[in-house]
Amino acid sequence: MAKKQVKKSWAEPFKIKVVEPIKMTTKSEREKAAKEAGYNTFLLKSEDVYIDLLTDSGTNAMSDYQWAGMMIGDEAYAGSKNFYYLWDNVKKYYGMPYFVPTHQGRAAEHMVSKIMIKPGDYIPGNMYFTTTRVHQELAGATFVDVIVDQAHDPANTYAWKGNIDLKKMAKLVKEVGAKKIPYVSMAGPVNMAGGQPFSMKNLKDVYEFCKKHKIKLWFDATRACENAYFIKEKEKGYKTKSVEQILKEMCSYFDGLWVSAKKDLLVNIGGIIATKNKKVYEEARNMVVVYEGLHTYGGLAGRDMEAMARGMEEMVEYDNIHLRVGQVEYCGHQLEKYGVPIVKPIGGHAIFLDAKKFLSHLPQDQFPAQTLAAEIYIDSGVRAMERGIASAGRDPETGDHRYPKLELVRLTFPRRVYTQAHIDVMVESIASVYARRKKIKGLKMVYEPKYLRFFQCKFERL
Numbered sequence: 526m527a528k529k530q531v532k533k534s535w536a537e538p539f540k541i542k543v544v545e546p547i548k549m550t551t552k553s554e555r556e557k558a559a560k561e562a563g564y565n566t567f568l569l570k571s572e573d574v575y576i577d578l579l580t581d582s583g584t585n586a587m588s589d590y591q592w593a594g595m596m597i598g599d600e601a602y603a604g605s606k607n608f609y610y611l612w613d614n615v616k617k618y619y620g621m622p623y624f625v626p627t628h629q630g631r632a633a634e635h636m637v638s639k640i641m642i643k644p645g646d647y648i649p650g651n652m653y654f655t656t657t658r659v660h661q662e663l664a665g666a667t668f669v670d671v672i673v674d675q676a677h678d679p680a681n682t683y684a685w686k687g688n689i690d691l692k693k694m695a696k697l698v699k700e701v702g703a704k705k706i707p708y709v710s711m712a713g714p715v716n717m718a719g720g721q722p723f724s725m726k727n728l729k730d731v732y733e734f735c736k737k738h739k740i741k742l743w744f745d746a747t748r749a750c751e752n753a754y755f756i757k758e759k760e761k762g763y764k765t766k767s768v769e770q771i772l773k774e775m776c777s778y779f780d781g782l783w784v785s786a787k788k789d790l791l792v793n794i795g796g797i798i799a800t801k802n803k804k805v806y807e808e809a810r811n812m813v814v815v816y817e818g819l820h821t822y823g824g825l826a827g828r829d830m831e832a833m834a835r836g837m838e839e840m841v842e843y844d845n846i847h848l849r850v851g852q853v854e855y856c857g858h859q860l861e862k863y864g865v866p867i868v869k870p871i872g873g874h875a876i877f878l879d880a881k882k883f884l885s886h887l888p889q890d891q892f893p894a895q896t897l898a899a900e901i902y903i904d905s906g907v908r909a910m911e912r913g914i915a916s917a918g919r920d921p922e923t924g925d926h927r928y929p930k931l932e933l934v935r936l937t938f939p940r941r942v943y944t945q946a947h948i949d950v951m952v953e954s955i956a957s958v959y960a961r962r963k964k965i966k967g968l969k970m971v972y973e974p975k976y977l978r979f980f981q982c983k984f985e986r987l
């Protein structure tokens with residue numbers, strides 16, 4: 526009798542039309558490249574990389590629909606038609622009436638921080654993000670982490686590790702007073718926690734709390750569609766709602782948002798400030814002229830804005846996000862088969878290796894995550910990113926390293942770029958590094974820039 530067919534496999538919701546060849550290197554070439562880069566994967570030349578999982582930021586493959594849009598870029602200095610189309614889509618997908626384009630996310634963070642923060646203020650947020658916090662600090666604020674405790678434990682499998690702990694919020698309000706808190710900075714999913722989402726229930730509670738205390742609520746909506754996807758998959762009452770509907774509901778609780786378009790929007794450059802507040806909008810529209818360019822292009826070409834507008838239409842498509850999160854899950858499950866320690870639950874945009882466990886013989890000031898990222902590159906040409914003590918930087922008050930609980934290596938998945946076969950190669954490389962982990966020695970930092978040091982610092986082997 527014929528076996529009953531089991532349909533459980535799924536595949537990319539597209540076929541490949543253009544390919545970019547990648548260079549294969551030898552181990553000794555990679556040893557040399559790593560040494561020259563000071564064992565910092567940010568300082569490697571991209572042509573020396575085989576599978577590039579440094580980031581999902583601006584590394585996406587655009588669709589033929591987006592490329593076609595690039596051809597109708599209206600490159601007028603003022604009033605480009607692509608700007609107005611993009612604005613229409615900002616209203617449609619994020620539900621915010623006012624919009625200013627920026628060249629990328631941190632430009633938006635810079636302006637939002639400058640507009641909203643007075644020196645001496647406090648900004649609570651669900652874990653820090655590097656560029657977000659630096660702009661809040663440069664504007665004179667102190668960042669306060671109010672994420673739930675579970676987020677700091679890589680092995681804790683709580684589904685909503687991106688949630689804000691309202692007890693921590695209440696404590697902060699009691700200590701410093703609501704007047705010193707211009708806004709809550711909420712991201713979803715939380716990048717540094719492992720791509721962990723917040724629940725709609727938590728967002729509603731935070732919204733009520735902010736309303737009660739007259740504190741504004743701002744959203745880092747950089748990967749908001751992934752958060753919406755997790756809500757659809759995991760939260761009661763959302764199964765039949767579309768990602769688009771969930772995104773719109775999420776945004777409805779915020780006063781404003783910023784986006785690095787280089788992620789969800791499936792483009793290579795771009796950023797967004799969008800808000801319900803006319804006064805904030807007018808300030809941003811004025812400020813963008815100083816830092817980025819006229820408010821109808823914000824440092825972007827007309828064709829970039831067209832690609833963003835079209836990317837927005839694709840970012841809410843269920844199949845696109847399912848592919849993305851599905852690839853990350855597949856990678857995580859394969860790594861688990863080899864016993865490699867990863868952050869759980871598996872998040873939206875990346876697999877995070879728990880470097881503290883992986884290289885448990887290295888103390889944190891020997892940079893276990895930095896060491897591991899360098900070892901993986903040397904093994905196979907796979908480029909990952911440190912997300913630990915180097916990324917955390919120094920405490921502005923004491924000047925000492927910050928020692929984050931999470932010491933992670935991030936394997937980040939560019940959208941629509943790599944196949945399952947690439948993932949298999951990458952998994953085998955990490956498994957082989959894991960098998961010889963006890964022999965790996967740590968690093969010492971020999972060069973350190975003042976701001977966002979992880980991008981440019983250099984190391985030597987101990």
Ligand code: PLI
Nearest residue numbers: 580582629630631654656716747785787
């Ligand atoms: O890289 P930008 O300036 O377009 O965006 C800054 C930024 C803001 N928020 C969040 C959550 C980010 O993830 C983010 C940038 N992330 C990078 C570059 C990353 O590799 O994760």
